[in-house]
Amino acid sequence: MANEPTKTSMYIETTSEGVENGPHSKKLDDDGRPKRTGSLLTASAHIITAVIGSGVLSLAWAIAQLGWVAGPAVLMAFSFITYFTSTLLADSYRSPGPVHGKRNYTYSDVVRSHLGGYKVQLCALAQYGNLVGVTIGYTITASISMVAIKRSNCFHEDGHDAKCSISNYPFMVGFAVIQIILSQIPNFHKLSWLSIVAAVMSFAYSSIGLGLSIAKVVGGEREKTSLTGTTVGVDVTGSEKVWRSFQAIGDIAFAYAYSTVLIEIQDTLKSPPPENEVMKKASLAGVTTTTIFYVLCGCIGYAAFGNNAPGNFLTGFGFYEPFWLIDFANVCIAIHLVGAYQVFAQPIFGFVEDHCKQKWPESKFINAEHAYQINFFRLVWRTTYVIVTALIAMIFPFFNDFLGLIGAASFYPLTVYFPIEMHIAQAKIPKYSFTWMWLKILSWTCLVVSLIAAAGSIQGLAHDVRKYEPFKTE
Template identity: 70%
Template sequence: MDNSSSTFQVVREMRRDLDDDGREKRTGTVTSASAHIITAVIGSGVLSLSWAVAQLGWIAGPTALLLFSVITYFTSNLLADSYRTPDPVYGKRNYTYMDVVQANLGGIKVQLSGIAQYANLLGTTIGYTITASISIAAVKKSNCFHYKGHNEDCKSIYYQYMIMFGAIQIVLSQIQNFHKLSLLSMVSTMMSIAYSSIGVGLSIAKVATREHVRTSLTGVTVGVDVSGQEKIWRTFQAIGDIAFSYSFSPVLIEIQDTLKAYPPENGVMKKASLVGVTTTTMFYVLCGCVGYAAFGNNAPGNFLTSFGFYEPFWLIDFANVCIVIHLVGAYQVFAQPLFGFVEMKCKQRWATSKFVMKEHSIRGYKVNMLRLCWRTSYVMLTTVIAMIFPFFNSFLGLIGAISFYPLTVYFPIEMHLVRSNIPKFSSTWLWLKMLSFTCLVVSLVAGIGSIQGLLHELKKYQVFEAE
């Protein structure tokens, strides 16, 4: 009797450490999920939104910023309700975006969602490697300009900085899974708020100098700033930049899978999305509009790394260091779902392999040979690609255009229509389809603009190489 009682006690204690699906108990909260979202959404691209607003002007620019924030929040709520099926509170958990699509739609759409998601994650981690190296180089350039003068040729080679960033990621990539990223995301969130605030503060200081800059209701002026053709391409690119800058759908389900079972995950995720999108929108509007007021139609692509400001140089340095630290965490937020997907497939395929399954304990740390080799190889691959194709950030815009529509809009809306049994051609069905079609047009337009921008960057790169 005593043995039975003690066995029952052990089983009960084990169950306390496990969730309803038998996995390690999740501990995520609104705070941690909000930090993951802000880390994923606010990138150094926030500092280029003044350029986007400059292309669109005082009316279309802020309107686009607010409109896409509302669309992103709305579709993220639809996606949050799909985490469990068939019931959003008591149904079976779906651990990845592909699992959610499989449970709600099935068929070829599952593979298409996987291609869109993992291409986005791969492209983003390569882009972050490039962007981080640019910010590190900007610190060196800032000091060069300060001590030698603003007209000096302070060129810098990025390769060594990419290698440094990759070495840091090799270490951090051994963090077991998304559930262990909370602290890193908290630090990254603080960094993103810090450099965004610095950008806004410097812009306000520039506006206060009352230096004359040209702004307009419709943005850059045809015949003065750009040609008519350039105006069209830049408008396409600006709309795309704004639309993609809010997207965190590729990692939303993985973020939701870190949350405690109670309160219900979908409710907590909706609150986190509201916090994340609201915070993001506030900084986006401030950086975009105040930056446009400061620089006018000549707004640079990034006013910290493109040196819209030269002084105070130490503050520029600090802001760029904050960007690098933020991207260190953001890389992991986007890489972990890809890491987890490959490792899950390997465990399913080679369930008896010690290389795949065995966990070694080294001074309290769990080391798995598959995790060590695969993740190290992945970081090395993204670093090498970044070094070979330093213009990849332009290509990232094209990846964003391709993946924005299916991941952020199409699949969340289609799954909601199926789950809610909304009748065809009802008023709800019609307006959701209209929203989906409108966002498809935005993606196509942005994709065209991204291709043109990529071709332009390739030409510049070829000229640079020739020199």
């Protein structure tokens, strides 16, 4: 009976490339891989998880450096740039055409298909360097949130004069243990539930910060604000104003960047409808949602704290009061970063594992799947990666500030340069035409902004290194 033909087994589907998938076509996509199940909802959740990071908490500080005119203007400008370039990148997922072409599974694959040459290596260096840096930074940031909970409870119980010194390191270890477990999820396609939970958490802590800011403004506790932000000679020196403004532009620009994982997110989408159409809608939903939150948190946070806005506006409401609400917000941050870590780590895992499978196709250690989808190479490699990132975070706890520099190095090529260049190549836009010129002007302008942000990050990093004391308990 098992060998008798059935209606299902006789059904043959021809792909866009004219390749017959055979009897299992209903379970496989046009590239022979298992059917993708991602939707507009899951893609939007992945994007929101990747974009609304703990960086939203620093936007009040960023607006304070730039003021009421430049601050919101920079926010909106990068919102538009991010959405526009993400639509170009979404069209590049398939090649040569955006709908019926061959799938590209990673950002490097996309660049290889459309541009080729040394640019593939440059793309991989920028993408994976940024992803590694982000995962290390998230380890640090999550531990800081957990320490904040312990400290707020300590101050609440023992008074604000108590010496509440708490180490980050046990929390980094705990975060790493959780990531080791989650990292064994075989691939990105299985992470939709985690991204949805993380997206809800990001809304929760952003809303708490926003609500407390509104309460502070309505309560008449508004601080001094101005059209140009911090005042030279009053709040900052002239050089501090310049460097902080550069850093603020960098904070805002990199708060939007999710290009490093866009192709991997798009590769989770089911088709039809065409993946690029769904991804554009998901990008619009994700970027619009985050922009609304960014403007509200940044502007209302600035209205509440004025030119003295703290780097993390959740820490500025009294001294960890109301303590229970701040505790809940920090729990939400930690849970969000648990999910965000996986969104950024999965492309690294996939890149290394695909490379090893191609290099050693006969190796059972690398390729064999055992009971409960356990693969020994995946188990060892992903566990090792999480442990190494945790160790780096523990040895260099200021590494989070280094992310500004990593972001500066990756923002321009990944969010702007490659999407524009691939669109020009894919659409065969004539050189020196009007469209070619304005795309190039946009690209060059973003390069200048990226260099300015990098300069501000380097200055801030140099300041951090001078004060560095390894393994110091906060």
